Amino acid sequence: MMKFKVRDGNFIKSENSTNKMMYHVIIALLPIVIFSFYKNGILPVVKGYGNILSMFRPLVMVIIPMIVGVFVEYIYYYIRGDKKDFNYLINESFAMIPGLFIGLIISLNTPIWLVIIVSIIASLSKVLCGGFGKNIFNPALFGVLFITLFFKSFVGGYLNLYEIDTISAATPLANLSANGGILDYNSAVGTYGSLLNFFIGNIPGSLGETSSLLCILGFIYLCINKVIKFRIPLYYIAVVFIISLIVGLCNNLGIWYSLFHVLSGGLLFGAIFMATDPVTTPISKFGQILAGILLGILTMSFRLLTSYPEGVLLSILIINVLTIFINKLSIKINFNKLLKGIIIGFLMVLVIVFSLLVGNYLKNERVKQVDFIIDSKVVGNKTTYRARGRGYTGNNAITLDITFLGDKIVDISLVKSTETYIGLVNNANYLNIIVDNQDNLDDIDTVSGATYTSKYIKQLVGKVVEYHENN
Amino acid sequence: MERVHIDVKNKFKIDDKISQYIKPQIIYVPLENKNGVVYKHLVKEGDYVYKGDVVAINEDIDFPIHSSVSGNVISGTKKLISNGKKIKCIVIENDFKERYKNKLGAKRVLTNYSKEEFLKMLKNSGITGLGGSDFPTFLKYNVSCDIKCLVVNGVECEPYISCDKAIMRNYAEDILEAIDAILEIMNIPYSIIAVKENDYETITSFNNYIGTYPNIKLYGMPDAYPSGWERRIINTIFGVDYDKYPTEIGYLVSNVSSIYAILELLKYNRPLTERVITITGSGIKNPVNVKVKIGASIQEIIKYIDGYKDIKNPLFIAGGPMMGNSLPVDDVVITKDLNCILVIDDDYDKSLPCIRCGKCIGVCPVGIMPVCIMKNYNNYAKLKDLKPNKCIECGLCSYTCPSKIEVREFVRLAKDTVIKHDEV
Structure with a gap:
């Protein structure tokens, strides 16, 4: 009689394993890392900017958080008296994965010490929840959110050395947001070349987010290997497309406006790689569809209705929190197909209603914009206009009194401003400079540190001059 | 629902030939079946039994078990059966004479039975669902409503098992004949044989003869798991669902092995004493489909087919x-x-934490949420919404889990939790 080992369970297992899934994600991210190394490291050097040190900066930004992640987990388990070897940390706890994401979503010019802090916060947010598989938040996003909240002034810009010199604007979305969410093609896209640049990734932005092409290739790769919850990015991107299409149509903008929204601001990167993180997103199909639609609505709300242009990060973190409720809901109505259909249908209707409301709201805001002269007074031969205009922080952020004597401006004074860096403008005596150079407004340099504020002041003055001449 | 094709890493060479090993030294008749149905023994130590004698009976439904050999009853013992339980058995020593008490073996015209006669024969011959359910066939066939179609299940969807396939390839003509006879006796208009759509050899072996039988059609089921599940077959062919049994909506589903057993019954009027099983795996020297006596010990048969190969x-x-x-x-x-008997290497990796990827939910054929059931397997209040009782224990959740967690075992525990709570 032969004796055999006994065990429960079934006796044939799929080839798929958690290990393989994680390595598939790394493989899908690798082209993006290489591309960003080329774009932000090699290309500026080739063009004559920076040195060997700056060339490797993109790689350093990726590798340091990965190493820090592993060490933080090592130390955490060491202190808890539950020492783990590096094989466990790398192959079973996947301690380096949050680091990889951090490198790809953080600004290129963030100081290294801050990068280390992000990584520590990220890894702690994971291990304190109970380690791999139990964390509530996407660790990388949590870390980045933490520093945007507490270390905002230290976070560097997105532009690499070459871009700093050639592109005056910030990221495309910051540019759009500063203009109230609605811009014409030339200002929104033209500044960065064409939409093709958005697609390939030749625009300013964090390391991972710029190349839509590589993100899409990664998506295809991950879908073929059945690694990710593909419904989340599909619905997410579709909803962003629909909302921006309707908002664009309300404002007489073409389909380029939707593509612009889809291709910029790390939407594809976030949707494909971060919103599909298995641990922190809903488990059922229904939950995933729900999450995708909500993500789309949230992201577009952030982009169009707040001054916080990059809504992807925050949307995903919000969905991380909601996941527990979405899971509960999908358990409750798991066997009720009709109700599932009704909820998704209702959300789609909500998406359309929301887009129409937002579209019209933005249109009205733009109409208000034209009405920039609030008051005008004539005293003797002097005419004084009180004009209100857009600033970096909002639509009516700057109010000026501009006094004309004949055709010439004799005085500009600031009545009210909600701008953050208005102090810099005052210090630079910028208003007087405008008065002195009123014939050559275009040649006046902006105030460094308050580029946008000074630019808008200049624009407002220009508009008032035009108005004065026409009357 | 995601269609899951199970990839088999090692294929074990096994041909269509059905070998025979019908001369076991001793046979055992367990007094409880795998579903826990108890049988009462009717013979005692020292009795001589003929082949085909009733040795035990399920008194509730008057359903017999027969001796598959002739010989003397010796003292009872406890033996392992397929569900892993040790069950008290009647032990019969084979005298290799294969004697029947009365000459039952007269050949008859297959269709020369009334429906009532046929059902009675099904009962008396002890035929059960040979696909693995062990559900008495006469109960299944005894329905009051009209049967629209007899569906013959030839989809062996579990990897490695090939006994049904071997029967279909070897006895295609006989099976068609049997189906035709059942259709006539039971007054069923037509029949569909469900086979795997990519099993060309089986399809060919049926196609050689099917022209003679206008009432029998072939249907190709996708090569996926669990395509051989009754509910899945009915849903794929007819696009309908049913509550508990397919006979409610007029479909009768029978496994090909059972159909073949019915053929032998109709032809020779003999009780079920033999069946074909697959013995395979990397640990078996010569994987085979072999016809064996019901009640024989596997040990003896494996010795007969050259025994084990050394594996880790x-x-x-x-x-x-x-x-x-x-x-x-x-x-x-x-x-x-x-x-089926499978001897394979245990390439079991230790499991990692659940990453909530939701793959088990995607593949579950009954649409429950295995991962949520697993997390709450002890919590009756939460299990109410999760309905673990719908689980058919197909094991796809455990198969697909990337963290190699035995999800199904937790669902089984959850079922127990619900049952225990409902009893209280």
């Missing part, structure tokens, strides 16, 4: 790799429900 961590599995049970010894009684 052999597991002895009664049933297929998805739904079978791992057993501690090979001294196991062949019961009517046992269709």
Whole structure:
């Protein structure tokens, strides 16, 4: 009689394993890392900017958080008296994965010490929840959110050395947001070349987010290997497309406006790689569809209705929190197909209603914009206009009194401003400079540190001059 | 629902030939079947039994078990059966004479039976669902409403099992004949044989003869798991669902092995004493489909087919790799429900934490949420919404889990929790 080992369970297992899934994600991210190394490291050097040190900066930004992640987990388990070897940390706890994401979503010019802090916060947010598989938040996003909240002034810009010199604007979305969410093609896209640049990734932005092409290739790769919850990015991107299409149509903008929204601001990167993180997103199909639609609505709300242009990060973190409720809901109505259909249908209707409301709201805001002269007074031969205009922080952020004597401006004074860096403008005596150079407004340099504020002041003055001449 | 095709890493060479080993020294008749149905023994130590004599009976439904050999009853013992339980058995020593008490073996015209006669014969011959359910066939066929179609299940969807396939390829003509006879006796308009759509050889072997039988059609089921599940077959062919049994909506589903057993019954009017099982796996020297006496010990048969190959961590599995049970010894009684013995290497990796990827939900054929059931397997209040009782224990959740967690075992525990709570 032969004796055999006994065990429960079934006796044939799929080839798929958690290990393989994680390595598939790394493989899908690798082209993006290489591309960003080329774009932000090699290309500026080739063009004559920076040195060997700056060339490797993109790689350093990726590798340091990965190493820090592993060490933080090592130390955490060491202190808890539950020492783990590096094989466990790398192959079973996947301690380096949050680091990889951090490198790809953080600004290129963030100081290294801050990068280390992000990584520590990220890894702690994971291990304190109970380690791999139990964390509530996407660790990388949590870390980045933490520093945007507490270390905002230290976070560097997105532009690499070459871009700093050639592109005056910030990221495309910051540019759009500063203009109230609605811009014409030339200002929104033209500044960065064409939409093709958005697609390939030749625009300013964090390391991972710029190349839509590589993100899409990664998506295809991950879908073929059945690694990710593909419904989340599909619905997410579709909803962003629909909302921006309707908002664009309300404002007489073409389909380029939707593509612009889809291709910029790390939407594809976030949707494909971060919103599909298995641990922190809903488990059922229904939950995933729900999450995708909500993500789309949230992201577009952030982009169009707040001054916080990059809504992807925050949307995903919000969905991380909601996941527990979405899971509960999908358990409750798991066997009720009709109700599932009704909820998704209702959300789609909500998406359309929301887009129409937002579209019209933005249109009205733009109409208000034209009405920039609030008051005008004539005293003797002097005419004084009180004009209100857009600033970096909002639509009516700057109010000026501009006094004309004949055709010439004799005085500009600031009545009210909600701008953050208005102090810099005052210090630079910028208003007087405008008065002195009123014939050559275009040649006046902006105030460094308050580029946008000074630019808008200049624009407002220009508009008032035009108005004065026409009357 | 995601269609899951199970990839098999190692294929074990097994041909269509059905070998025979029908001369066991001793046979065992367990007094409880794998579903826990108890049989009462009707013979005692020292009795002489003929082949085909009733030795035990399920008194509730008057359903018999027969001796598959002739010989003397010796003292009873406890033996392992396919579900891993040790059950008290009647032991009969084979005298190799194969004697029947009365000459039942007269050949008759297959269709020369009334429906009532046929049902009575099904009962008296002890035919059960040979696909593995061990559900008495006469109960299934005894329906009051009109049957629209007889569906013959030839989809063996579990990897490695090939006994039904071997029967279909070898006895295609006989099976068609049997189906035709059943259609006439039971007054069923037509029949559909469901086979795997990519099993060309089986399809060809049916196509050679099917022209003679206008009422029988072939249907190709996708090569996926669990395509052989009754509910899945009915849903794929007819696009309808049913509540508990397919006969409610007029469809009668029978396994091909059962159909073949019915043929032998109609032809020779003999009780069920033999069946074909698959013995395969990396730990078996010569994988075969072999016709065996019901009640024989696997140990003896494996010796007959040249025994084991040396492998590192052999597991002895009664049933297929998805739904079978791992057993501690090979001294196991062949019961009517046992269709496969698998000896494979245990390449079990230790499991990682659940990453909530939701793959088990995506593949579940009954649409429950295995991962949520697993997390709450002890919590009755939460299990109410999760309905673990719908689980058919197909094992796809455990198969697909990237963290190699035995999800199904937790669902089984959850079922127990619900049952226990409902009893209280």
